[in-house]
Amino acid sequence: MELWRKALPLSYSRINSFLRCPRKFYLKYIEGLKEPATPAMEIGKSVHDALDTLIKNRGDMLKALEKLDTLPEQDYTTARKRFKTGVKLMQGLVIAASEINFGFDSKFNKVDFNSPDCFFRGVIDLVIKNEDGSYSVRDWKTGWSDPDPRQVIVYSLPLIKGGLRVNDAGFFLLATGGIYPYPITDVEVNSAFNFISKSWKLIRDRFDDAEVDNVDPIEKFQPNVSGGCSYCSFRDRCKLSEVGGIEDEIRNAQIDKEKAQEVFDRAREIVKETGQPLFVTDESVMALTETLKLKIAGKGTEEKNLNKAAVIRWLIENNGAEFVNISSTMPPEITRIMPPEIGNLCIYKPSPSVKVISASEYANMEV
Numbered sequence: 001m002e003l004w005r006k007a008l009p010l011s012y013s014r015i016n017s018f019l020r021c022p023r024k025f026y027l028k029y030i031e032g033l034k035e036p037a038t039p040a041m042e043i044g045k046s047v048h049d050a051l052d053t054l055i056k057n058r059g060d061m062l063k064a065l066e067k068l069d070t071l072p073e074q075d076y077t078t079a080r081k082r083f084k085t086g087v088k089l090m091q092g093l094v095i096a097a098s099e100i101n102f103g104f105d106s107k108f109n110k111v112d113f114n115s116p117d118c119f120f121r122g123v124i125d126l127v128i129k130n131e132d133g134s135y136s137v138r139d140w141k142t143g144w145s146d147p148d149p150r151q152v153i154v155y156s157l158p159l160i161k162g163g164l165r166v167n168d169a170g171f172f173l174l175a176t177g178g179i180y181p182y183p184i185t186d187v188e189v190n191s192a193f194n195f196i197s198k199s200w201k202l203i204r205d206r207f208d209d210a211e212v213d214n215v216d217p218i219e220k221f222q223p224n225v226s227g228g229c230s231y232c233s234f235r236d237r238c239k240l241s242e243v244g245g246i247e248d249e250i251r252n253a254q255i256d257k258e259k260a261q262e263v264f265d266r267a268r269e270i271v272k273e274t275g276q277p278l279f280v281t282d283e284s285v286m287a288l289t290e291t292l293k294l295k296i297a298g299k300g301t302e303e304k305n306l307n308k309a310a311v312i313r314w315l316i317e318n319n320g321a322e323f324v325n326i327s328s329t330m331p332p333e334i335t336r337i338m339p340p341e342i343g344n345l346c347i348y349k350p351s352p353s354v355k356v357i358s359a360s361e362y363a364n365m366e367v
Ligand code: SF4
Pocket: 021, 023, 024, 223, 224, 225, 227, 228, 229, 230, 232, 233, 234, 235, 238, 239, 240, 243
């Protein structure tokens, strides 16, 4: 069997893995090395199963929650919160289908997910039927990493190929309750097909180059250290001296102050992306916390400034002088004693931030 065939069938995650780090893609999909599931993956899978069970069993909450039972206590709390957010996001929607497997052959004709001719495949988390007869595609996102619109636009293709009108495709962000929809026009559809075809050409070209140069194909799949090394299971295999355990680096950075800022910044990015805490010492962790941040309502700078002035005036007249610079951390409780015309100018949005807190505080935190 030609080695390149092992890269098939493609999927959004395979392509994304290749674009982030070609070496990781090679080790995982061509050499077939197993990647142990991380807590974030386990949470994601259980929450997906629970939401799918809820939909397919007409809202049977007990049956759905059973899908979270196998998680350890700390992950269960996180998963349950993500699940509840998903339930809230579905309220009032007409769910047409959930967890649909699809496959395309190399000419983008529909084929079975498990067909030997399958060239690209995926699983659509949710299809919503809109009042005007069109459909919307949604993907549940349980972590904190930035969603990639290409993923959901690609997931709208099987419905469009099946003759359905897809209005938009997007993400339900279960960590924040946010919704990211992207409208679907012919431009997006064509760019999604191009994304798959061009990515495949990039992968195939590397095998062809290896043949021409008569080298082991892995040589053409170079490591990319910005591809997420700190939580990559193949660190030992890719033999990069730069790749070390980020937790060890954090500990060392506490001693080597010059390096501290850089290591902590990188660690913050990892916590944000994976949603998982890192131990800084045996008693403290770097973890994702969520605080409410204030924004003043208004369209454009002029309206915002007028609204800000009205809030400041009220604060001065009502002994709230310590907040007159309208700090984004002004507690929301203050708005409850404001008259509605002033309180409504203060909008609070959840803002995730990464902080070092004590391990016991983390354990008690409602994640
Ligand atoms: S450790 Fe980094 S460079 Fe090596 S395979 Fe993993 S992501 Fe790629």
